[in-house]
Amino acid sequence: MLTFTALGPFQAWAGGAPLDLGGQRQRAVLARLLVAGGRAVPVNTLIDELWPGGPPAQALSTIQGYVSRLRRALEPDRAPREEAGVLVSAPPGYALRAETEQVDAWHFERLVKSDGAPAQVWAAMDTALELWRGPALAEFSELSWAATEAGRLEELRLIAVERRADAGLALGRATSLVADLEAHASAYPLREEAWRLVAVALYRMGRQGDALAALRRARAVWRDELGLDLSAGLQRLEGDMLAQRLDEPAPPEAPAGASADDLRVLVADDQALVRAGLRAMLTAEPGVALAGEATNGEEAIAAVRETRPDVVLLDIQMPHLDGLAAARRILAGERPPKVVMMTTFGSDENLYAALRAGVSGFLLKTAAPEQFVAAIRAAAAGDALIDPALTTRLISAFAGRVDPASPPALAGLSDALLDVLKLVARGLTNRQIGQTLSLPEEETALMVKSLLEHLGLFDRAQLVMAAYESGLVTPGDKAHFSSL
Numbered sequence: 001m002l003t004f005t006a007l008g009p010f011q012a013w014a015g016g017a018p019l020d021l022g023g024q025r026q027r028a029v030l031a032r033l034l035v036a037g038g039r040a041v042p043v044n045t046l047i048d049e050l051w052p053g054g055p056p057a058q059a060l061s062t063i064q065g066y067v068s069r070l071r072r073a074l075e076p077d078r079a080p081r082e083e084a085g086v087l088v089s090a091p092p093g094y095a096l097r098a099e100t101e102q103v104d105a106w107h108f109e110r111l112v113k114s115d116g117a118p119a120q121v122w123a124a125m126d127t128a129l130e131l132w133r134g135p136a137l138a139e140f141s142e143l144s145w146a147a148t149e150a151g152r153l154e155e156l157r158l159i160a161v162e163r164r165a166d167a168g169l170a171l172g173r174a175t176s177l178v179a180d181l182e183a184h185a186s187a188y189p190l191r192e193e194a195w196r197l198v199a200v201a202l203y204r205m206g207r208q209g210d211a212l213a214a215l216r217r218a219r220a221v222w223r224d225e226l227g228l229d230l231s232a233g234l235q236r237l238e239g240d241m242l243a244q245r246l247d248e249p250a251p252p253e254a255p256a257g258a259s260a261d262d263l264r265v266l267v268a269d270d271q272a273l274v275r276a277g278l279r280a281m282l283t284a285e286p287g288v289a290l291a292g293e294a295t296n297g298e299e300a301i302a303a304v305r306e307t308r309p310d311v312v313l314l315d316i317q318m319p320h321l322d323g324l325a326a327a328r329r330i331l332a333g334e335r336p337p338k339v340v341m342m343t344t345f346g347s348d349e350n351l352y353a354a355l356r357a358g359v360s361g362f363l364l365k366t367a368a369p370e371q372f373v374a375a376i377r378a379a380a381a382g383d384a385l386i387d388p389a390l391t392t393r394l395i396s397a398f399a400g401r402v403d404p405a406s407p408p409a410l411a412g413l414s415d416a417l418l419d420v421l422k423l424v425a426r427g428l429t430n431r432q433i434g435q436t437l438s439l440p441e442e443e444t445a446l447m448v449k450s451l452l453e454h455l456g457l458f459d460r461a462q463l464v465m466a467a468y469e470s471g472l473v474t475p476g477d478k479a480h481f482s483s484l
Contacts, residue, residue, distance in 0.1 A: 002074065002098070004030075004034055006103070008133030008134035010137060028050055028143065029070065035105075035137075035145060038095060042093040044093075047059045049143065049144070105136065107131065108128050108156070109156060119167070121166075129157070135150065162193045162194065174202075174205050181201050184197075195217075195218040195234060203246055215237070215238050215241075264289050264290075265289070265290060266291045266300070268313065269342065270319055297326030298320045300318075301326055304333070308337070312330060313340050314330075314340070314341055314342065315343075327341065339359045339379075340363060341361070341363070343363075410472060420444065422472060424464065430444040
């Protein structure tokens with residue numbers, strides 16, 4: 001897909017590869033059309049804005065040449081007489097035709113102006129800010145139209161930072177936000193919202209004195225820079241803090257009938273039938289409660305932030321954001337839940353990468369309800385459960401491949417540890433391994449920990465990869481153990 005990036009170095013991309021857009025002024029033509037947001041820009045405007053000191057005599061033909069070369073770069077497979085579909089003629093000038101998601105600046109602006117519940121706002125602002133790779137349109141900063149647009153986009157970026165923080169405060173995340181908010185207020189000391197957010201975050205951490213001190217700093221800066229006192233809004237906030245009238249954000253509500261000791265599970269799958277089946281299973285299981293549902297990867301990330309589940313059952317193939325990308329972002333968050341991946345087909349190659357991402361288990365959607373429950377409880381306890389069908393059907397596709405990230409040879413491991421590793425690779429839990437080898441479950445857990453330390457791995461699921469990559473276990477073969 002053709003995409004355009006302006007929030008950082010200006011570039012057009014096709015299939016993830018950068019396109020040759022020519023020299024600086026030719027690139028500026030495309031950038032100016034991007035700034036127009038899909039509206040037509042007259043040729044005379046392009047000439048005046050690309051040569052602000054006075055255009056050359058052949059400016060019109062030069063612009064036409066730029067457009068012709070840009071069209072070849074953007075649509076190399078277009079037939080000679082076929083009308084352009086991206087950089088189109090729109091008398092009396094030209095326009096850029098693209099979907100909002102194809103242009104980072106357009107997508108960013110739509111996200112910043114979106115609305116919804118705090119968790120949705122948080123996710124939208126997170127996504128918007130991730131689109132930034134540096135100052136917008138920096139290479140065209142000497143041109144007034146680019147400088148004006150860069151200033152507008154920078155203001156939207158600051159609004160996104162503040163909207164994300166405001167949503168985070170509503171979700172009870174003051175502690176993780178306060179350091180960034182302090183830096184934001186110091187960098188932009190004349191922004192009223194920046195000081196409000198700092199003060200509220202400090203207050204909700206129980207630091208009322210620091211919150212009031214932040215407002216005193218704001219007052220001093222405003223008096224020095226502007227000759228003004230605090231705004232009416234900040235003065236009201238100061239009064240509410242002194243009178244201790246600020247409300248705390250409500251904690252996420254537990255589902256009706258759920259106990260505080262229940263394992264809370266979020267279900268993320270784009271198929272309504274699958275979600276309904278998992279909902280019925282969780283509702284019927286004592287000690288387990290449904291924390292929420294999501295139909296795509298972005299919704300799953302937002303729901304995790306809002307509901308704070310213990311375990312996430314995550315489909316690997318979903319729209320908007322696939323399950324693997326969603327799992328990585330969930331697991332990279334603060335105090336992340338455990339993630340158990342679900343798949344329809346055990347041959348899905350993404351599962352191999354997800355094992356390395358640190359998920360706590362894999363299940364086929366056709367697995368029995370008791371296996372889902374076992375996987376949830378194993379994940380919550382810090383263990384892992386991988387569907388035995390996957391350890392042969394999936395990993396056999398990768399047997400014998402050389403992976404530069406694979407662990408070293410298994411030299412130095414005792415026979416007892418090798419036996420445990422073989423059983424881990426077959427998808428058995430610590431309890432099942434202990435029963436097979438006549439070992440206490442606690443001793444089995446210590447041996448698994450020893451394996452992780454010896455191989456330099458951080459997740460039990462990665463032990464499966466180590467066993468197959470080293471040749472200790474061959475897909476489809478039956479394991480034989482020296483201690484049996």
